[in-house]
Amino acid sequence: MGKLTATFLKEIILLARDRSGILVLFLMPAVLVVVVSLVQENVLKTAGETGIRVLFIDHDRQSTGQVIEELLSGSGAVEIVKDVDGHEIDEETARTLLAKGDFQFCIIIPKGVTDGVKKRVEQQITEALNAGNEAQNEPVPLPSLAVYFDPLVQGAFRASVVNVLHRVVLSMEMEMKARALSNMIPVRMNLILQEIMGPNLINVPVGIFPRMDSKWGSERLLDVKIEPASRGGVEELPTSVQQNVPAWALFGMFFIVVPLGGSLIREKQDGTMLRLLTLPVPHVTLLSGKVIAYVLVCTVQFSIILLVGRFVLPIWGMPVLEMGSSPAAIVLVVVSAALAAAGYGVMLGTIFRTYEQASMFGPVSVVIAAAVGGVMVPVYVMPEFMQKISNYSPLAWGLNALIDIFVRQGGIRSVLPEILYLLSFFAGAMLIAWGVFIRRGRTGG
Structure with missing residues (x-):
């Protein structure tokens, strides 16, 4: 020893x-x-604990951009930035900031997106209600948003932001389709009744039909609960x-x-x-x-x-x-x-x-x-x-x-x-x- x-x-x-x-x-x-x-x-904070700062440029200045901005801000995953140093951002400035690495993402709402979305919703609902009984019209071009990103951003990080945007757009689409459907069904039912009853039928007031609440398009049907599996019920x-x-x-x-x-x-x-x-x-x-x-x-x-x-x-x-x-x-x-x-x-x-x-x-x-x-x-x-x-x-x-x-x-x-x-x-x-x-x-x- x-x-x-x-x-x-x-x-x-x-x-x-x-x-x-x-x-x-x-x-x-x-x-x-x-x-x-x-x-x-x-x-870790950037990956989800705090909002990712995203440049936001709205050239359309109508309801679509406003809804997307509200939904993104409400998601908690994105922090919207519309001006830098007190100046409103344009596309050239946004590209420069992304290239320098000051920001990682920029979302651009092109002009005319709201009108295009409304026309496309009306066309889709009309075709769905017609169920192939009438010839389809020329399809309305698909509007699109633009997302610019820093080339140095890794794929998983980029995919997380894009997925948030996709969820926001999907939620907005469902609500718009529900609203258009609730407005179009009474009109469609009136036309069907006239076809059945003949021309002598007086137009039925649209308000007589029960209206659909458009909120059902955005209400969830299934929830997902995420919990860590640990000993002793510890959830941290x-x-x-x-x-x-x-x-x-x-x-x-x-x-x-x-x-x-x-x-x-x-x-x-x-x-x-x-x-x-x-x-x-x-x-x-x-x-x-x-x-x-x-x-x-x-x-x-x-x-x-x-x-x-x-x-x-x-x-x-x-x-x-x-x-x-x-x-x-x-x-x-x-x-x-x-x-x-x-x-x-x-x-x-x-x-x-x-x-x-x-x-x-x-x-x-x-x-x-x-x-x-x-x-x-x-x-x-x-x-x-x-x-x-x-x-x-x-x-x-x-x-x-x-x-x-x-x-x-x-x-x-x-x-x-x-x-x-x-x-x-x-x-x-x-x-x-x-x-x-x-x-x-x-x-x-």
Whole structure:
């Protein structure tokens, strides 16, 4: 036990001497979490929590533009902007603002749209009531709205705005058709009665027929309720803080492969490892001391990032990090992830012979594991084969476990599989490192 403690203290002393390295090791992940969370919060708001600012130009200045503007504003998904800096927008100005990226969308109501829509509604209702008994007239041209967008806007974001506009137009069309139908049915019934009763029938007043309420065209027949499925009846959706803090904290933890692997390589190169091997200290003790030291570093690093999520991010208007109701589960997951990261660092430091090799392969492999594991892009939006690959990423195991605790109110039992995966990864990495260590250790290679 004393030998293990001595090895552990040696690593802590070496780390403490490198103050700039310690600062980077603890500060950079915290800064990364702050920056990414702020950016992600803005993206989430743009995706639906607040209205998207859309330029609106109405050349028609009749009922169609007014109805579309009211429905878009009432949807809560769009914020209508009709003037910039106190000046009304024209098409040229709108294109310039879109090209500069100041706005992402512009909706234009062309002149004559209202008249065209009314004619088309009358024609459709007339043809529907005639049911093919009379020759159809020349079809009225289909009026159209114009939607301009910033070319840099991604497809899903663009589709969400266009879908909102389609729903608004559909709602307006249904109400206009219902109104036209309610006005045309009494007239049509009067004509039918005259055909049946003959020319001697006096015109029946239109008001004698019961009128239809045009509101039925816009009233919903079926509602859709959307609820998140979670344990314990918790209905809160994950915030950007709950998504980013555990993800980027794990990302920072696994970057200890660089200092850990580098320390092993330097010890081999300067002969320190060879001198240590001459001492009556088991190989396992030498490696275990390093692992325990860096697990402590990872735990402190993760704790700092949690404190940032709890107390620093709310200063910028971000939600407070909610960490679920199982602190014991969080501790087990963090320690397991720290062991996995330390084991991976020991394995790289044992396998590679030069610091350059380890410093190149280590960070790149961590970035790949983070990308595959859902740290940068959610796993569910990946192609199917990438989703299968993500099941083998240790960062995915840690992230899934922490999200389960933070958001789904999971406990130790629910995250036990991920904990076992992380510990198995640690054991496998240490076995590989131990095998290479024994084979090369005696020669100092």
